Amino acid sequence: MTDRETTQADTIRLAIESEIFSGSLVPGTSMEEGRLATRFGVSRTPVREAITQLVQAGLISKSAHRRAVVSELDPGTLLDLFEALSELEGSAAFLSTMRMSPDEKQHLMTIHESAADNLRRQGDPNDYAKLGSAFHHAIVRGCHNKILIETTDWMSLRVLPYRRFQVMTPGRLKKNQSDHDTIISAIVAGDAEIARDNIQRHTLEQGDALMRFIALNKTKSVERLPRAVNEEYSL
Amino acid sequence: MTDRETTQADTIRLAIESEIFSGSLVPGTSMEEGRLATRFGVSRTPVREAITQLVQAGLISKSAHRRAVVSELDPGTLLDLFEALSELEGSAAFLSTMRMSPDEKQHLMTIHESAADNLRRQGDPNDYAKLGSAFHHAIVRGCHNKILIETTDWMSLRVLPYRRFQVMTPGRLKKNQSDHDTIISAIVAGDAEIARDNIQRHTLEQGDALMRFIALNKTKSVERLPRAVNEEYSL
DNA sequence: GCCGAACAAAGTGTGTACACTTTTTGCCCT
């Protein structure tokens, strides 16, 4: 049953990744190799390897002889990240408008309509969020450029740990849906420039909203939280 | 003399990196941990760590239980890379047009004029290439977006091992310079859209030319290719 | 009581050993 293709380091990397995305590992948390090792029931070697990989992926940072720390993005960098992401998604949308196959366009529309439906019957906001991210992803994939897709995914990944702060007010949901409406019409109409501009602005606004929300809550809770909670990652 | 900040893994990573960029390590070469270890006079542990890092950087590829291989970009991926890079540089130029300080613009112009001068007096093509890359870099840095800069640099890096094939004919040099002319005028004039479109097309064309050249020479033995204008790219 | 220096504890970086996987070698069979 041992998978010869999947090394333990991979398993552990995935596990840590998922803990970061799920929010159990809050940015700023420091991790110690030994504990992770015993927790996962392996030696420190594969743990170290997993950490190295995650460092390069940007999800955790580390310097020589210091503990690894779940990457913490200061507001400036977070803004840069969203700006870059919005540009990339813009480029992807531009290319996608001209390159998506009818099937891909159909798929995109299906996603969009499921989202609209979810909104109409006030379905699960989590489902809506999932559809939203599928929408973006479908557009990006449509550009048929591996590098662009990879890079966009990578940036989305780095933002992901912060997405969980996102508030989903009915107003925001509606705005989101109408944004998507505009984008998809542009793609269907074959107007690449419009598609680019709209998804670009849309993503940038999303980031803006998220940052504003984080900034608001920062002063209230997170910063004043007892340091013990954030500082050590104990089992 | 031992540097407490620089770990052996780092040293080795840098060494391998530089060998890849300098061309001593041709894409496709497979590397074996043990040999590298004895060559660098260390154990396999730091070598493995260096390799892991380079894998994440995209310069080396590796799968479980198989030897590490210097990444080889198939033509499709190389094209994707240039397309993505051109989009990113376009975005950067767009932002730079609005964000560069007078000092930065001045610096950019200085570079551009040095290049023009080099061209007029038929100076060293290596110097010209260096100025060209400085030109691009100055524009990208001008966007003041850390992530965008990092990502662009990363992509340029991945293309670097292939730049050594670039031929610098007088005609190409002249075209290059006039492209840069157009770009810089747009930036100075504050026309962000024009700046974006022009640098985007410019970089894409560069990539195209490079790929055409590689395709032509593919039939011949790759290792036998002239060690062209590439010293400047060593790190 | 507070600060800083010496010491102790904990943690990271690297060498080495060994199990398991892949690759190569060499043999047999046709």
Add this chain to the structure above:
DNA sequence: AGGGCAAAAAGTGTACACACTTTGTTCGGC
């Protein structure tokens, strides 16, 4: 000869040991 097939060799993944660095603690001076 040439194409499998098995055993040997080579190579990778992981555990573990130990040196050196960082972090935490204690204790004496002010």
